[in-house]
Amino acid sequence: MEVVLQQFANLSVLIYIITTMLSMGLSFTPKQFLEPLKDKNLILKSMAANFILVPLLAFIILQLIPLQQGLAIGLILMATAAGSPFMLKLVQFMGADIKFAVGLMLILSLVTLVYMPLVLSIFLPGVSVNHLSIAGSLVVLIFLPLIGGTLVKSRYNEIAKTIKPTFNQISNIFIFVVVILYLGLNYQEFMSVFGTGALIVSLLFVFLSFIVGYVLGGPSENTKPVLGLGTAMRNSSAAFVVAVTNFSSEYDVMAMIIVVYLFSIIMMMVISGEISKRSKKISGNV
DSSP states (O other): OHHHHHHHHHHHHHHHHHHHHHHHHTTOOHHHHHGGGGOHHHHHHHHHIIIIIHHHHHHHHHHHSOOOHHHHHHHHHHHTOBOOTHHHHHHHHHTOOHHHHHHHHHHHHHHHHHHHHHHHHHHSTTOOOOHHHHHHHHIIIIIHHHHHHHHHHHHOHHHHHHHHHHHHHHHHHHHHHHHHHHHHHTHHHHHHTTTTTHHHHHHHHHHHHHHHHHHHTOSOTTHHHHHHHHHHSBOHHHHHHHHHHHOTTOHHHHHHHHHHHHHHHHHHHHHHHHHHHHHHHHHHHO
């Protein structure tokens, strides 16, 4: 039964990612979501936050709170992988700049393909990263559905308006399915890291990563929470690919990735909810 549930959980992740990308693509034409990326200063700050400051943050935290080797490797994998599609759902929920969020996620995912192998080869000697596996998963799950949706939007606008709510509803359903299933199936991973310092490390890493992105995302109030979420939500898919390829026999590596990912989902859902409430109060008082 557990095997069946695990397979369904994995399938749910795929359905969630694909329907989210399709829904996002059906919302904008290519020109619309590429427009926000013309702010070169903001893009440079986004790159610095995700590919310089977050890995540095992970390194500093590990110096202050040393972890077992496997757990430390898991954190490093998450710190070097950026571009999580999950943050799009939270940005959409907040009502922030979704066009910037889509463009940001695409750039972070693309840079991760080149950045991650280079950094891991330096900090984790002997680790070989499968470029094709990472690139293939990103192309199939993220780029193709997004591009397909934008093409439908640009050529068949009425059809896009009709089918977008359906994909959006499916995405909403399966994100809850994913969270529930992974929490239920991976409770042992949570229990195994109690007393190791991994929990406090994960909390610090996610929260401080959000702060880094939020601060660098200004001055616009629309882009600050977007970059905050985009920096705190790491690309678990890329991290899992590297872990499975290189550390399949090391339980702690997979456990740490799961813990950081689930903590980031929970914490960012709470933060995005608070930001959404604050925005509604401000707009209501205007």
